[in-house]
Amino acid sequence: MTRNDLLQIQERELAARKKITLRCCQAAGCLSSGAKQVKEQLENAVASAGLSDQVEVRGVGCMKLCCEGPLVQADPRNTLYIRVTEANAPSIINALQGGTAEAQQGDPEAAFFKKQLSIVLANSGVVDPDRIESYIAQDGYQALLGVLRDLTPKDAVEVMVKSGLRGRGGAGFPTGLKWGTVAKSTGLKKYVICNADEGDPGAFMDRSVLESDPHCILEGMAIAAYAVGADQGYIYVRAEYPLAITRLQTAIKQAKQLGLLGAGIFESPFHFNIEIRIGAGAFVCGEETALIASVEGKRGTPRPRPPFPAESGLFGCPTLINNVETFANVPPIFRHGAEWFARVGTEKSKGTKVFALAGKVRNTGLVEVPMGTPLRVIAEEMGGGAPAGGRIKAVQTGGPSGGCIPAEHLDTPVDYESLGQLGSIMGSGGMIVMDETTRMVEVARFFMEFCMDESCGKCIPCRAGTVQMHHLLDKIARQQGTRDDLTKLEELCDLVKNTSLCGLGQTAPNPTLSTLRFFRHEYEALLQPETGWHRNEATSPQPTATG
């Protein structure tokens, strides 16, 4: 594969484009409501209308407005069809020739789409994830080509530092600094790992990226590998994402066939291979040291850091671990330049963030917005607010490690620091909107149950503490808790947060702490009146002769 070969593929692909493209979402959300059959019927309808030379039906990745799927979009007129059924197919084709379509139409100019800024999801809903040529047509693999041709590994790290990108897995560690640390670590063998063990309840950003644009991840990983000096990569993806795994396997196979992975990529001395490792269903394996243990074939439990993976990771070698979305940012950064990227977002949080918008909100799906966008814009303008006249009560970010941000703080901009100040975290991108019917104690109990089930059991505070905290939350939610229970709960939150071994335990109290901070009255309203020696004599019934 040379530069010319790549450009030829791109030219051929662009030349083969037809006048009209029907983009048909084939990501997990739409597939679950029949998008596969819709695509087949559209293909049949095109054939029977004799339009095969003018109309292309292209299976694409996520088109973001998941609640209205299956989605079909007709280019170049940009007509968006929503909730498409198989029966709608002939009329959609008919509409291309001037007729009217029976299918419901969505508004591609709505705030949900217009407020988005696509960097990570630029190819999502555009390229066919099963065809590498489709990715190459969108300038795919040109960033890798440019890096290998023009930059030294040190330069590549420098670009990442300048971009200001921070880890999208949730903690927000500066990516350039991480790359630099791995690059400087000495060792004959180094590894790059893509963490695709997305497990927060309500989060599906990484799955969508993998299903919609797998080559972007491969390209990002290859650039990272070149920058840090690694020749082997692993994608650790959870078994619950079968479609993502299939598409990644296809993508790796195609990239190898074209020589974009393997030995001597773009006729340079750089060689890089990627293998997939499938998680067996443990949430804790998203924690980097547990993930590494799992890739090594061991029980997936975390270990104390330091040493950090950058120094001693997979098989004891320096290892770079980044999240899916972090890698997805890499090719655009190298294609457009670090300065271009750094212009988006806030001073300390650069670029965009993808959120999986879910819960009590009209429009659910994927939103990618510049860092610093107020929560209100996401939940109310883009999400359309709570359905059926309800009002938003809180927005939960960061899943079981995050917190609930009450409605009065909806003007908070989404960036790492602002969310942290409110006791939540950016997290990997789950955003659950809650309306007034939501009971916050039950929310806290739900997330605590999740952490209790997912604790690996290695350290005592997390293993036994989450059990006790869940028990106390359950007791309070069932109106059987006392003030003493609430005190115990708060003490345990403090213990588990400060003494647990890994991030899972350290952040497990966050949903409880943040609901206690903003909705303490809901807890107090559920407490039992005080009895025993704490009894307030003035208000309690006086003993009678019989009792």
Next chain:
Amino acid sequence: MAAKTLTIDDKHLSAEEGATLLQAAKEAGITLPTLCHLEGIYDVGACRLCLVEVKGLTKLVPACTTRVAEGMEVLTNSERLRKYRRMTLELLFAERNHICAVCVANGHCELQTLAYSLGMDHVRYEYRTPRWGVDHTHRLFGMDHNRCVLCSRCVRACWHVEGAGTKNVSGRGARAHIITDLNQPWGEADSCTACGKCVQACPTGALFHKGATVGEMVRDRHRLEFLVTARQKKEWITD
């Protein structure tokens, strides 16, 4: 090897480079509560009892896996740490069925000793009283899961001192438990060499010699350290 100087609880001391805070403290006569640590096997920092405060760090660090550094200022016995340690022990006592009066290890139990020494005189959390079984299938040893604290000392001794790899941890969270081979009864675990190192390593009454009754399970805690020192340094030294 270069030495590092540091302060532990206002005591100035020097320690070998690469030594852990736990080793440095021990050398200076400062005792730290430990449960998952055992001389002779590598540390995992799991029990969180040896957590200490280090000036300049926001997080508490386990003394057993943290290396000494020049100028480090360490606090091992603050009010906050004492409180956390007591609470951690309370959680352990509430987690399974630790009933000292009927236990083979009564009087020789590390969990019991820790509770005494750290002033944990009652448990405020609800006892979970789970139903765990007893594996009495091995010809020499027994395992009572009700008394297990999941310190994994037996697992590490089995894998890294004996090299048999019989013991393992299965399950997650509160359902985590020690298994032998592929979750078979201990007596059917072919890989077990019946060396008894796990029994010596166990801090509580979870692993015991068959036939031992209340309070009879006395262990030789230094046996593993002796073996490892003999193997690595070719020195056969007993205390």
